[in-house]
Amino acid sequence: MNYNKKTVKDIDVKGKKVLLRCDFNVPQDKATGAITDDKRIRAALPTIQYLLEQGAAVIACSHLGKPEPNFEKWVKKQTEKGKDPASLTKEKWEKSLAALSLAPVAKRLSELLGQEVVMAADVVGSDAKAKAAALQPGEIMLLENTRFEKGETKNDPDLAKAMAGMADIYVSFAFGAVHRAHAASAGVAAYLPAVSGFLIQQELEIMGGALANPKRPLVAILGGSKVSSKIGVINNLLDIADTIIIGGGMAYTFAKAQGGSVGKSLLESDWLGYCNDMIAKAKEKGVKLLLPVDTMAASEFSADAEPVLCDTMAIPDDMMGMDIGPKTIAAYTDAVKDAGTVIWNGPMGVFEFPAFAEGTRAVAKALADTDAITIIGGGDSAAAVAQLGYADKMTHISTGGGASLEFLEGKELPGVACLLDK
Ligand code: ADP
Numbered sequence: 001m002n003y004n005k006k007t008v009k010d011i012d013v014k015g016k017k018v019l020l021r022c023d024f025n026v027p028q029d030k031a032t033g034a035i036t037d038d039k040r041i042r043a044a045l046p047t048i049q050y051l052l053e054q055g056a057a058v059i060a061c062s063h064l065g066k067p068e069p070n071f072e073k074w075v076k077k078q079t080e081k082g083k084d085p086a087s088l089t090k091e092k093w094e095k096s097l098a099a100l101s102l103a104p105v106a107k108r109l110s111e112l113l114g115q116e117v118v119m120a121a122d123v124v125g126s127d128a129k130a131k132a133a134a135l136q137p138g139e140i141m142l143l144e145n146t147r148f149e150k151g152e153t154k155n156d157p158d159l160a161k162a163m164a165g166m167a168d169i170y171v172s173f174a175f176g177a178v179h180r181a182h183a184a185s186a187g188v189a190a191y192l193p194a195v196s197g198f199l200i201q202q203e204l205e206i207m208g209g210a211l212a213n214p215k216r217p218l219v220a221i222l223g224g225s226k227v228s229s230k231i232g233v234i235n236n237l238l239d240i241a242d243t244i245i246i247g248g249g250m251a252y253t254f255a256k257a258q259g260g261s262v263g264k265s266l267l268e269s270d271w272l273g274y275c276n277d278m279i280a281k282a283k284e285k286g287v288k289l290l291l292p293v294d295t296m297a298a299s300e301f302s303a304d305a306e307p308v309l310c311d312t313m314a315i316p317d318d319m320m321g322m323d324i325g326p327k328t329i330a331a332y333t334d335a336v337k338d339a340g341t342v343i344w345n346g347p348m349g350v351f352e353f354p355a356f357a358e359g360t361r362a363v364a365k366a367l368a369d370t371d372a373i374t375i376i377g378g379g380d381s382a383a384a385v386a387q388l389g390y391a392d393k394m395t396h397i398s399t400g401g402g403a404s405l406e407f408l409e410g411k412e413l414p415g416v417a418c419l420l421d422k
């Protein structure tokens with residue numbers, strides 16, 4: 001995967017119409033529709049301001065939520081959810097779409113930018129086309145929710161062509177969507193010169209750099225709930241890292257595979273062989289693989305459960321592993337001290353429960369204290385670091401949950417591959 005891609009700074013945007021794929025998939029209050037967190041809108045400001053200052057006209061687009069643009073399919077889905085088919089009117093469906101309009105985002109964006117944001121009534125309809133044609137340098141408009149178009153998630157070339165037809169250049173800003181081969185995140189690049197905005201540039205430089213040419217030693221810390229959801233990440237990092245540290249729920253499948261008793265801990269019996277293969281592969285490649293030696297266990301999955309220290313290989317039958325123990329914390333924090341790069345994906349324990357957040361906190365603190373380049377990938381890991389107050393101490397916290405995992409898997413990302421090489 002080539003991470004060296006052209007950015008907005010590598011092309012002339014003056015007087016050009018720029019189709020800017022943003023990630024305005026913001027959380028909204030269910031009852032009022034009010035935007036509850038505008039972080040994603042704020043994140044786009046530097047790229048938007050740069051483009052406007054350079055004299056580009058910006059046609060922003062984004063998806064929001066999961067609207068169902070096909071009435072019949074909507075009825076089918078709602079019926080499957082147990083709704084009475086008689087109550088499923090066209091009016092209700094239209095209301096469900098209207099609730100996912102980007103109009104509130106246009107309003108918020110306009111407040112943040114301090115200038116008008118022209119809102120289009122559709123994505124590639126007559127209103128969008130007319131407004132795009134009239135847009136002047138230094139002006140910005142927002143297309144309606146791209147998922148109102150049936151062709152968006154299917155990467156329909158006609159939709160991509162219609163979107164591209166309104167602009168001269170495509171700039172991708174939405175790192176959270178680069179793993180999806182959708183019309184607005186990859187398809188349009190077939191018809192326009194395509195470059196990255198500042199956010200994707202940063203993701204590519206730092207995370208791409210760490211994978212392609214890491215400052216060594218490279219330590220990968222992998223945790224989270226399941227081995228099965230991290231197979232791709234483990235496989236890829238085993239080929240690149242000098243040390244791999246395993247924590248979180250998946251550690252118990254490794255412990256069981258090594259002959260341990262793990263009680264009621266999270267266990268994926270289908271992956272025992274895989275765990276042993278990985279341990280063998282690490283040995284063969286000279287990669288240090290660290291597994292937890294002690295565990296904070298509990299008799300039930302609950303915030304009020306009493307933490308009980310035990311040997312990871314000998315967890316009592318009626319207990320489950322919830323966090324790494326003190327000996328493991330000491331070994332893991334020691335391993336990152338002299339690292340050149342640390343990539344962390346997956347919490348060390350059930351950090352949502354304060355009594356079982358210590359392992360995750362200690363690792364976050366060790367990353368905050370080390371001189372190494374520190375990279376956090378994964379939605380829950382990013383949330384954990386922020387919740388524990390270490391977010392500003394990390395070199396880079398990837399903004400795309402699913403996208404950052406696929407990035408760490410070394411997968412070809414359609415929304416990155418479609419950009420022009422440097
Ligand atoms: P990410 O989103 O960063 O990739 P994951 O989704 O893989 O991370 O895992 C996060 C979840 O793993 C958290 O909700 C956390 O509670 C859970 N988890 C961590 N350790 C354990 C454990 N020992 N038992 C059960 N769940 C765990």
Ligand code: MG
Nearest residue numbers: 378379380381
């Ligand atoms: Mg997750």
